[in-house]
Amino acid sequence: MPDAGRKRSSRRNTPPGGLGAARVAGAALVLLFGGGLVVSTGYAAINRVGAPERALAVAPWDARAHSLRAERAIADGSLSAAAVASARADALAALRRDPTLVASWRTLGLVAASHGDGAAAARLFAVSERRSRRDLLTQIWLIEDRVQRGDVVGALRHYDIALRTNPSGHDTLMPILVAAAGQPAVAPALGRLLRSRPPWAENYYYRLSQAIPDAQVMAGMMEVARRGGPLPNAETIAGMIPTLVERRDYVAALRLASVLSGTTVRMPKGVWNGDFAAENRYPPLDWxxxxxxxxxxxxxxxxxxxxxxxxxxxxxxxxxxxxxxxxxxxxxxxxxxxxxxxxxxxxxxxxxxxxxxxxxxxxxxxxxxxxxxxxxxxxxxxxxxxxxxxxxxxxxxxxxxxxxxxxxxxxxxxxx
CATH class of the missing domain: 2.60.120.260 (Galactose-binding domain-like)
Structure with a gap:
């Protein structure tokens, strides 16, 4: 039967420098993704659900009611000893009746994490993900876990799963990935992910055009993504070029035009398209x-x-x-x-x-x-x-x- 022990994970006590280069990427991810995302983004929504106590008063064997009460016990993020004990008891009661309840596995994972037992938490969240890859809060915890490990690729893999399976989570997750396009430790791996043309890519490029991060790093990310073929939403991406030119970041503007055209775009020694015979594809580099x-x-x-x-x-x-x-x-x-x-x-x-x-x-x-x-x-x-x-x-x-x-x-x- 699932449990959340109190044994502390040695991974949480890794000495500084023990992860080498991975810690550099991990530090960038921690700054980028931040901490406490599970509580801040997901658990507030639980408070909008009807009180499970009413259901348990009528049917004390109701597994879903136990599961929901377990979630609500730690929904405010306080993680007091009483709240954690109550959450653990209800989650275990729910799983005894119905071991398919993803939320209860997730709750036990959070209980283990609150005790500092990272290894147990990782095992419990792995079970939660196996039960359903669509559980957004599970994916967010797994993102944060990979961040703490300095595993950029792993964190982005769970972002991909979360974005594919939870369109409602785009408003929370997309701004973080937009910022990631300007992070040198993250952008190349993000470009490789975008090269696979995930279904959320078009939405991502639109959001990126509205909040352009470090332009040179972003252009490098797009160059990596372009190796998989023409980028989606090309017109939106081309709309970034005027912004870059106004910023006087001409090199990034030319790199972006090259990404879109599939060939190296260089400025002429004089006027571009001076006889007006060609299409003006990348204004204001041309007319x-x-x-x-x-x-x-x-x-x-x-x-x-x-x-x-x-x-x-x-x-x-x-x-x-x-x-x-x-x-x-x-x-x-x-x-x-x-x-x-x-x-x-x-x-x-x-x-x-x-x-x-x-x-x-x-x-x-x-x-x-x-x-x-x-x-x-x-x-x-x-x-x-x-x-x-x-x-x-x-x-x-x-x-x-x-x-x-x-x-x-x-x-x-x-x-x-």
Missing amino acids: AVAQADGFGGEARGTAAGGHALVAFAASENSGTVARQILMLAPGNYRLATRFARTDRPPAVLRWRVACAQDPKAPLVDAASDPARAKTGSWTFRVPAGCAAQWLSVDVTSGDPGGGETAIEHVAVGAAG
Whole structure:
């Protein structure tokens, strides 16, 4: 018959350093996952269940009522001697009637753990898991046990089981795994888990996009995951790139674009997609095109069979139609543009180049009016310390009916 003895486990008294490198990963996991997760996440819910005493007053042999009363005895986490003794007695009574009750095995495991008997607790929770892998509180205890052992892979394996079998636990467990993507001791193993394409992966990537951790570590995790094939939820993952660029973490942004494309993505020496012939897959590494109320841009074919970005604005409206990040080395450059009128009144374009860290001090700030010329050319100098630059084009229309201009080509190259 199951019991929860008081013999203390030698594993709990392992001398410092005894686990070697595993302790480093374990320390990271302890910081990451924290302690007391069982009590804080699961047992509070037990207090919402009806009082089992009423059932036992009518049917003192009711195994489920004994099991529930055992859970409730230690639900507040106080683990007083009286509460622990009551929980143990009820759990044993429940199992004498019905040895399949997972909650009672779990309760005995917690009782053993409260006595410091880690070995007995591990055996009892192993029985609980064999009875049902769907018991979330059992999986959480097993996660914490693997954390204490410094077993990253084991902890993640139980996270996987918990997420597969308990969608209701996602709100509790997912934020922890999101943080894990930024932990160097955990991220590679997490990437290997994601490589297997678990059913919760799409939800995970969405949550990751909402709370990006250390970007370089996260990018490395995704590179590991990508070895199993294209990642799910690619559009959501691509949505992280603008955030990384705004943070000026350009290397991580390029690594993420490479993960999504399956090939190494490198910044060009000038403008990306300057003739607008390709899809803008990873803005603002390539063109980020605006669609706003009163102005915007759209890709169109030209009469000559080429491509253009048509910038349009309603009367008296203006705004940034398109922009992209450049990574030009210090030196002298020339911005060259070519544009054409459409069958609507022309709109005036304003071109700007500015260091990403100082956008209010442009290196280029010039207007081009297609009513007067079809090209524009301006020289500028990138100073030292200006690692990246924003290239942007604004549109303005003074015509009562609005206007538009077709931008056919944009290039930035070295100037003599």
